[in-house]
Amino acid sequence: MNILYLTSEGLTEPIGYSQILPFLCNLAKRGVHIHILSLEDDHMYKKGKKRIEDIVNNAGIEWSVVVEDTYKIPLISFFRNQNRLKSKASKLCKMRSFDIVHGRSYLVANIGLYLKKHYQTKLLFDMRLFYADDKIDTLVWKMGNPLYRMMYLYFKNKEQKLFNLSDYIVTKTETSKNILIQDYHVQIPVSVIPSCVDFNLFNREAITVEEQESIRKQLGVTKDDFIISYIGSLGNCYMLNEMMSFVSELIKVKPQTKFLIITPDSEDIVIASAKKYGVDLQKIIIEFVMRNQMPLYISIMDVSIFFIRPVFSKKASSPKKMGEVLSLGIPIITNKGVGDVNAIVKNGTFGLLIEDFSTKSYQQAISQLDNLLKTTSSLCSDTAKSYFSLEKGANEYARIYEQLKTSLIEN
Numbered sequence: 549m550n551i552l553y554l555t556s557e558g559l560t561e562p563i564g565y566s567q568i569l570p571f572l573c574n575l576a577k578r579g580v581h582i583h584i585l586s587l588e589d590d591h592m593y594k595k596g597k598k599r600i601e602d603i604v605n606n607a608g609i610e611w612s613v614v615v616e617d618t619y620k621i622p623l624i625s626f627f628r629n630q631n632r633l634k635s636k637a638s639k640l641c642k643m644r645s646f647d648i649v650h651g652r653s654y655l656v657a658n659i660g661l662y663l664k665k666h667y668q669t670k671l672l673f674d675m676r677l678f679y680a681d682d683k684i685d686t687l688v689w690k691m692g693n694p695l696y697r698m699m700y701l702y703f704k705n706k707e708q709k710l711f712n713l714s715d716y717i718v719t720k721t722e723t724s725k726n727i728l729i730q731d732y733h734v735q736i737p738v739s740v741i742p743s744c745v746d747f748n749l750f751n752r753e754a755i756t757v758e759e760q761e762s763i764r765k766q767l768g769v770t771k772d773d774f775i776i777s778y779i780g781s782l783g784n785c786y787m788l789n790e791m792m793s794f795v796s797e798l799i800k801v802k803p804q805t806k807f808l809i810i811t812p813d814s815e816d817i818v819i820a821s822a823k824k825y826g827v828d829l830q831k832i833i834i835e836f837v838m839r840n841q842m843p844l845y846i847s848i849m850d851v852s853i854f855f856i857r858p859v860f861s862k863k864a865s866s867p868k869k870m871g872e873v874l875s876l877g878i879p880i881i882t883n884k885g886v887g888d889v890n891a892i893v894k895n896g897t898f899g900l901l902i903e904d905f906s907t908k909s910y911q912q913a914i915s916q917l918d919n920l921l922k923t924t925s926s927l928c929s930d931t932a933k934s935y936f937s938l939e940k941g942a943n944e945y946a947r948i949y950e951q952l953k954t955s956l957i958e959n
Contacts, residue, residue, distance in 0.1 A: 550581045554659060556633075566839055587614050588614070604890075606663075640855065651671065653675070672714070677865065684700060717738045721887040724863050777853070790905045804830060862887065
């Protein structure tokens with residue numbers, strides 16, 4: 549079975565390295581022949597090319613690259629990149645006989661439609677999110693701007709074509725699957741594969757007490773401190789101010805609280821938020837952590853928090869951080885209205901769901917925190933394995949590939 553895997557998120561970037569490669573390496577071990585075509589940032593590609601080449605070569609995966617165009621007008625860059633990816637993908641299809649084009653996200657799945665028409669491949673549309681709606685919800689596109697409104701309508705039109713003409717759709721949540729079927733009247737098969745966790749990396753048993761003590765010393769915390777943490781990017785739909793407000797209420801109840809924020813973003817916005825909500829900067833720890841060190845940092849947390857704006861596009865969101873934190877036995881505090889979070893999190897068992905972003909809701913959650921902390925580590929990790937297993941996700945992709953290959957032969 550030959551797969552052409554298209555992605556506009558580079559393998560040398562964090563998402564490509566942590567989310568795409570583990571799946572594809574797993575599938576390659578099963579005998580699936582995979583050729584990846586990725587759009588790479590020039591700086592990241594030069595920096596990470598050798599590391600990725602070693603990984604894909606060891607897995608028996610072929611890798612082709614288009615280096616991202618960075619013309620000063622973003623819209624022109626976008627269409628240039630699309631045309632270059634399309635041209636490269638077409639050349640690959642002329643050179644090889646691919647059974648399936650696997651398009652990860654809207655941007656490359658549209659190229660998949662072209663390849664399906666001209667080279668008789670099957671198309672797996674791995675949608676990830678509601679792309680155009682996400683751009684509006686995150687304020688990247690403002691509908692008052694005629695150009696952005698045109699882009700929104702363009703991609704909503706492309707979206708409907710993908711829903712109608714793809715051979716299979718993968719989305720990350722049951723909530724978005726229901727939307728596709730009930731609201732968009734999608735007729736083709738739809739499977740749910742959430743953001744999955746590599747349990748070989750996120751393995752509590754591989755972390756020693758000595759390593760934990762070393763990290764605590766490095767961060768300037770002790771076992772007596774209560775560590776609440778947020779992991780990930782800040783801004784847009786990630787609600788730093790609301791999380792800081794929650795922490796300000798938590799400190800009133802647990803004065804020994806420290807707020808550990810692990811992020812690649814500037815510390816300036818964290819400091820501004822802490823000052824806004826009266827949180828002593830001595831209570832704030834801001835770190836950038838390499839992925840291979842992330843499990844160790846998570847292991848010293850008492851609880852992890854993430855608030856995500858509950859807008860429409862986030863119905864398709866499966867927060868990767870949730871599975872990673874739970875896999876290491878750490879309970880979570882989060883909000884309703886994001887992906888399948890409502891269905892997965894059981895209040896008072898391994899997580900708390902806040903009703904809204906009011907002080908009253910924060911105080912109510914904090915009053916339940918001591919019961920939450922009685923949660924056993926194994927309950928959290930068992931939940932992660934149940935919902936976010938990389939092996940289960942790879943099994944489902946393999947099943948879909950086999951189904952599409954069978955239908956290709958029958959046709």
